Amino acid sequence: MTLNRVTIIGTGSHVPETVMTNADMEALVDTNDEWIRTRTGIRERRRLKPDESVTWLAAEASKNAIRSAGIAPHEIDLIIAASFTADLAFPPLAAMVQREIGAPRATAFDTNAVCAGFLFALIQGSQFLQTGAYKTALIVAAEGITRYVDYTDRNSCILFGDGAGAAILRAKPAGTSTDAGLIDFDMGSDGTRVNVAFTPRPTAPAIWLDTLSDRTEITPYIWQDGRAMFKAAINGMTDSVKRILERQSLSADDIAVLVPHQANLRIIEAVGERIGIPVEKTALCLEEYGNTSAASIGMALDKWMRLGRIHKGDLVMFTAFAGGLTWGSALFRM
Numbered sequence: 451m452t453l454n455r456v457t458i459i460g461t462g463s464h465v466p467e468t469v470m471t472n473a474d475m476e477a478l479v480d481t482n483d484e485w486i487r488t489r490t491g492i493r494e495r496r497r498l499k500p501d502e503s504v505t506w507l508a509a510e511a512s513k514n515a516i517r518s519a520g521i522a523p524h525e526i527d528l529i530i531a532a533s534f535t536a537d538l539a540f541p542p543l544a545a546m547v548q549r550e551i552g553a554p555r556a557t558a559f560d561t562n563a564v565c566a567g568f569l570f571a572l573i574q575g576s577q578f579l580q581t582g583a584y585k586t587a588l589i590v591a592a593e594g595i596t597r598y599v600d601y602t603d604r605n606s607c608i609l610f611g612d613g614a615g616a617a618i619l620r621a622k623p624a625g626t627s628t629d630a631g632l633i634d635f636d637m638g639s640d641g642t643r644v645n646v647a648f649t650p651r652p653t654a655p656a657i658w659l660d661t662l663s664d665r666t667e668i669t670p671y672i673w674q675d676g677r678a679m680f681k682a683a684i685n686g687m688t689d690s691v692k693r694i695l696e697r698q699s700l701s702a703d704d705i706a707v708l709v710p711h712q713a714n715l716r717i718i719e720a721v722g723e724r725i726g727i728p729v730e731k732t733a734l735c736l737e738e739y740g741n742t743s744a745a746s747i748g749m750a751l752d753k754w755m756r757l758g759r760i761h762k763g764d765l766v767m768f769t770a771f772a773g774g775l776t777w778g779s780a781l782f783r784m
């Protein structure tokens with residue numbers, strides 16, 4: 451079977467207006483600006499107001515991506531949304547976005563790979579386009595993650611922020627004279643390590659307490675073993691990117707831009723060092739937005755597209771690591 455090529459023809463993002471600086475975090479927990487900046491690289495993050503929604507964030511990012519692609523919403527055949535903090539348990543966030551943007555022809559569903567959400571949805575959507583099932587897809591990831599943050603836990607509360615990132619994918623029939631598009635991807639999971647990072651639903655049965663933590667009550671907040679996550683993220687993203695480089699007989703120098711999940715600058719720097727991609731070639735939005743989970747890669751991609759830092763023909767490597775544990779990478783020629 452000859453596969454279509456799948457190209458990224460537009461990107462968009464959106465964040466709430468409310469800013470939480472490191473000084474704001476100092477007022478909440480025993481921390482300080484210097485510790486947060488040197489240990490994480492984060493200066494500030496955004497937070498949804500009580501009357502703002504994740505659906506709104508996702509829809510605004512989607513509208514920006516649609517505008518940047520120069521398409522009309524009714525051209526969209528497929529919407530995949532990624533989030534673990536959607537406003538409603540169902541309908542899917544993707545259906546809510548469909549309603550907001552007016553894309554009546556689209557099939558809409560969600561995918562949950564936590565911090566790898568945008569990347570996994572990008573790869574998943576690409577499969578439908580490569581096979582010819584659909585022609586145009588909207589990939590959107592949005593998080594209202596501050597609603598799941600325990601603002602008494604200094605180990606985690608300083609890390610997270612709200613935001614959304616989106617991209618439009620378009621299939622180009624095989625034989626089209628372009629070498630742009632998805633070249634390769636790598637994905638993996640290790641479900642034996644579910645207890646490294648997790649967030650229970652408020653309705654989660656107490657039977658999970660033994661498996662997930664040593665606590666005595668279910669709280670619907672992000673819990674993580676920061677050090678374990680730190681190590682696993684560096685090894686996971688490094689190995690995943692190296693597998694693609696090796697398979698494609700490419701060297702790190704061939705990669706024009708690395709777009710990693712934005713969890714901690716020290717993680718990103720360590721991954722870049724091990725692969726051989728300098729931080730100057732790495733798309734970052736961590737300093738101003740913190741860890742926006744699924745949305746982070748979409749937001750960093752959109753920022754660098756708008757800055758003109760990604761050019762036609764560039765090889766762009768995406769890489770993510772998430773609770774699950776889950777990891778993956780994808781290589782696109784732009």
Ligand SMILES: CC(C)(COP(=O)(O)OP(=O)(O)OC[C@H]1O[C@@H](n2cnc3c(N)ncnc32)[C@H](O)[C@@H]1OP(=O)(O)O)[C@@H](O)C(=O)NCCC(=O)NCCS
Nearest residue numbers: 480481482485489604605608647674676677679680713714
């Ligand atoms: C969470 C993280 C920033 C902590 O950084 P670290 O350098 O590993 O720090 P440690 O956990 O070793 O803690 C070092 C010290 O700083 C303290 N500390 C933790 N958070 C602090 C804060 N916000 N301000 C000041 N001190 C803090 C710790 O209590 C510890 O003190 P101790 O040595 O007296 O025990 C880092 O591990 C990380 O980014 N992990 C990945 C997280 C991630 O990706 N999460 C996403 C998945 S949900």
